[in-house]
Amino acid sequence: MLTTWRDGAAKKAITEFVEQAAEVPADERVAAFDNDGTLWCEKPAPIQLDFILRRLVAVADESPELRSRQPWKAAYENDLAWFEAVVAAHYAGDDTQLPALAAGILEAYSGVGVEDFEAQANEFLTTTQHPTLRRPYVQCAYAPMVELLAYLRDNGFTTYIASGGGRDFMRPISQAVYGVPREQVIGSTATLSYEDDEHGGTIRHQPVLDYLDDGPEKPIRIWSRTGRRPLLAAGNANGDVPMLRFTHHTGKPTLRLLVLHDDPDREFAYTTGAEQALDQAHRDGWTVISIRDDWHTVF
């Protein structure tokens, strides 16, 4: 039981919480997990960004006139710093470049059928190597978190993935990697359209964001999907704070987990993008998981 976890405050908090949760009716035992940086590695860049960049390069290959425009220019020149700067500016309150990036990404998949999109994501995730960990992306999940998901399910929990990443990007691999069935994956999505034909019709991506499942949208999407307030939530970044705050019940056990990336030898060490979350963890008494101290193994 939790053999990949070292004895310590985090493991103790988890096992005590699960013991207490046995008193709660099983259908209320809802656990919600962020994905990037919580269930799998998000450095040196989010896995989905690699998928998107390859698509933008393919688009620029076909349309040379786009190579002088963002975001195709940065993708074509492999200028990761441009993407990082746009995201950093966004978190600093400057959205000058973000609309161009979002539009480029949404355009890249416009008109693609959801079943085709999943097949592309599946192919990418199962065959592409992580640039520094030297293993396929589907093997970049954290073993202790995979074990935690299974431990929760063994104790009657339903485990959801509430990620800022793309819902249909994660679904094809969620069962195999995490034991989480596709209907329990919550994430961001483009607006979709349904086009009828004689073979059951096709649902296609439209070049308009439906919602970005991050920040205050996370509690909304968890409610919309489950109709419940979770007993447990786990995240690692500022965008997870509202989901963790929402995980609150009077008279029922709750557990809020925050993964701290403090292990440069086995994974990465960073707190950028998690400053507010770490501060809130301290104030609200959340359980901080130290990758360095709390996990026997990482992958």
Add this chain to the structure above:
Amino acid sequence: MLTTWRDGAAKKAITEFVEQAAEVPADERVAAFDNDGTLWCEKPAPIQLDFILRRLVAVADESPELRSRQPWKAAYENDLAWFEAVVAAHYAGDDTQLPALAAGILEAYSGVGVEDFEAQANEFLTTTQHPTLRRPYVQCAYAPMVELLAYLRDNGFTTYIASGGGRDFMRPISQAVYGVPREQVIGSTATLSYEDDEHGGTIRHQPVLDYLDDGPEKPIRIWSRTGRRPLLAAGNANGDVPMLRFTHHTGKPTLRLLVLHDDPDREFAYTTGAEQALDQAHRDGWTVISIRDDWHTVF
């Protein structure tokens, strides 16, 4: 097994389909049901309309100036014909009045927390009598459809409610009435907001429609929630046609069910709003369920 169903083509089609579906992996056995007119009675008016009218009357009670404006005027004067005319005009392509009706309904719940809203819906559905059937609304579900839902689940299906009605309106009673857990209820919803506080915060209705789960939106919402194309879908109206058309697989069994309201003695007899669906059922070979002929009992 299906004791409330009379022997006949519909019952035969169902049992044969379920037998064939045993060959399909259990996690692909997804069944989607419309609610109003498919799982419970929608005449003389949809059950949720009664709930909305009472709320509009309460608003008009507090704000006399609204009593001369639609939709509060019609609600206050119990002028059901106005509501019927707006909906009929909508289906005839005339949306002159629909925005006022939609705005009135959305305004009526603006700012209400989702947990409060559910408590109000639950109270209404469990305590209000159907105007002609003389039984509480929660007892207006069709017994043969409730038995069908259970029969499907006994055979490894997951049963979803994909209704044009309000998701959060149905959720509080879906388990007790249909055996369908709240996370398997798909329906229409207003846009929601999340407001943080020291007690887990509140998700509130905003006066803007998020989506109306009807027509081509039904396949989109089923996909978004389940990540799957159903093996079985059941409906009764034109708005269910895309969901039934979407229920199509090559090399796997499928079943498309259309409930025909042809029993004026035990329920109601009407085809208004189902003309296109009945026509499509004939062309696509869907299974039409005659309430008069196929069901031993209705409620």
